[in-house]
Amino acid sequence: AQKVTQAQTEISVVEKEDVTLDCVYETRDTTYYLFWYKQPPSGELVFLIRRNSFDEQNEISGRYSWNFQKSTSSFNFTITASQVVDSAVYFCALRSGGYQKVTFGTGTKLQVIP
Amino acid sequence: EPEVTQTPSHQVTQMGQEVILRCVPISNHLYFYWYRQILGQKVEFLVSFYNNEISEKSEIFDDQFSVERPDGSNFTLKIRSTKLEDSAMYFCASRAGQVTDTQYFGPGTRLTVL
Numbered sequence: 001a002q003k004v005t006q007a008q009t010e011i012s013v014v015e016k017e018d019v020t021l022d023c024v025y026e027t028r029d030t031t032y033y034l035f036w037y038k039q040p041p042s043g044e045l046v047f048l049i050r051r052n053s054f055d056e057q058n059e060i061s062g063r064y065s066w067n068f069q070k071s072t073s074s075f076n077f078t079i080t081a082s083q084v085v086d087s088a089v090y091f092c093a094l095r096s097g098g099y100q101k102v103t104f105g106t107g108t109k110l111q112v113i114p
Numbered sequence: 115e116p117e118v119t120q121t122p123s124h125q126v127t128q129m130g131q132e133v134i135l136r137c138v139p140i141s142n143h144l145y146f147y148w149y150r151q152i153l154g155q156k157v158e159f160l161v162s163f164y165n166n167e168i169s170e171k172s173e174i175f176d177d178q179f180s181v182e183r184p185d186g187s188n189f190t191l192k193i194r195s196t197k198l199e200d201s202a203m204y205f206c207a208s209r210a211g212q213v214t215d216t217q218y219f220g221p222g223t224r225l226t227v228l
Contacts, residue, residue, distance in 0.1 A: 033214065045157070045205060045219040052214060091157060095217075100145065100170040101159035102207075102217055 002027045002096045006105035013082050014113050021077040021108045023092030029053075031097035034068065034075045039089040039107070051075065082112045116140045118220035120206050126226045127196055135191045135223045137206030145209040146189045147217060148181065150174070150202040157205065163189065196227045 003026040013019045025034065036048040049059060051068050059066050063080045079086055089107040119138045127133050139146050148160040161171040163181055180192045189208075193200055203224050207217040 033216075035216065037219070043203060043224070044221040047216055047218060050214075050216045093157075100147070100162035100164075101172065102147075102149075103159065104157040106156045 002029075002032075002094050002099065002103045004092050004094050004103055004105035006092055006108050008108045009106070010109045010111070012111045012113060015084060016081050018078060018080050019082050019110065019112075021079075021090050021092075021110065023075045023077065023105060025073050025075060025092070025094045027094060027096045029096035029098055033095045033097075035093040035095070035102065036066065036075075036077050037091045037093060037104075039091060041088070045091070048077075079110075082110075084112050084114050086110060087112045118206055118208055118218055120204075120220040120223050122223060123221065124224045124226070126228065129198060129227055130195050133193050133196055133225065135193075135204050135206075135225070137189045137191075137220055138187055139189055139206065139208030140210075140218060141187075142210060143208035143218075144211045145169075145217075146181075146183070147207040147209070148191045149205045149207065149219075151205065151222075152199075152202045160191070193225075196225075198227050201225055201227045 005024045032053045034051045038046040038048055056068050065078045067076045089109045091107045092105045093102045095102045121136045146163040149157050151157045159172050161175045162169045178194045182190050203222045205222045206220040209215045209217045
């Protein structure tokens with residue numbers, strides 16, 4: 001079984017503040033893949049990043065960074081110097097090695113206030 | 115950049131009617147998926163399709179649902195007799211052949227059942 005928990009339902013920040021979105025996952029598989037997707041108000045799902053279970057290196061892409069920690073089963077997402085265009089629902093997701101399906105968390109709605 | 119496309123963007127139907135949602139996956143991808151998202155809720159897996167057959171399905175994907183790849187490019191989801199609770203956004207996704215590959219999602223079809 002696989003499960004993703006995003007405890008933060010909604011977050012509001014003022015533009016230029018940093019914000020971290022939390023994600024905790026559960027799986028019995030030793031091989032798995034973690035994802036973050038962004039869903040802007042227009043509704044589409046935009047892929048942001050994938051991490052493989054065997055690669056714990058953190059990653060930075062512009063204002064986005066991801067902190068993957070197997071010891072705590074967490075895959076947190078930080079936006080630095082947030083902008084209004086970052087306002088969206090962000091989903092953390094998991095695919096375990098033996099499954100085809102991706103299991104999504106319930107999402108965190110981020111509102112960046114100008 | 116290649117992308118998954120879906121038609122129509124919005125479909126309105128009467129309860130009990132059949133609907134077919136259409137998707138064109140990325141051309142060299144081998145795995146195809148349907149997910150749905152009831153308004154304000156998380157994205158839920160419906161079915162995966164590989165080598166012209168269903169490889170995995172969720173408990174949501176009951177006998178009212180079927181999938182088909184009729185012509186080598188389109189991938190369809192048919193709902194035989196729609197119910198009010200089928201109203202949702204339906205996302206198609208595709209993945210290339212490697213187990214490490216990411217699922218890329220289409221823009222979604224919003225289905226409204228009246």
